Amino acid sequence: MAEKNADKLAELFHNEAQFVHMGGYWGKEQELGIIRYGGIWYKEAEIHSEEVKFTENTAIVYSRIHLNAVAGGNEVRNPFIVSEVYVKEGGKWQLSVLAFTKTMGE
Secondary structure (H helix, E strand, O other): OOOOOHHHHHHHEEEEEEEEEOOEEEEHHHHHHHHHHOOEEEEEEEEEEEEEEEOOOEEEEEEEEEEEEEEOOEEEEEEEEEEEEEEEEOOEEEEEEEEEEEOOOO
């Protein structure tokens, strides 16, 4: 995402993927458009902790991060808990859900 490589991300994102941000939620094509055309530029994620949980064909990644981004032309830095859900279909892992939950304080 930091590289804004929407074509590469399109392969990673499940066709039915959902993205949850502070401003709402939307699907794969909307997220790719936001990345491709600069609505949000995920410049750098400072990862403070990560935890991965697996079930049969599902992996869930929980992360505590500070996200440095450009949103609506403004530089922002926010603390988040990020939840990523990956599903394995046809031997390939794809991102199904990416949810950002803003935390209080630094």
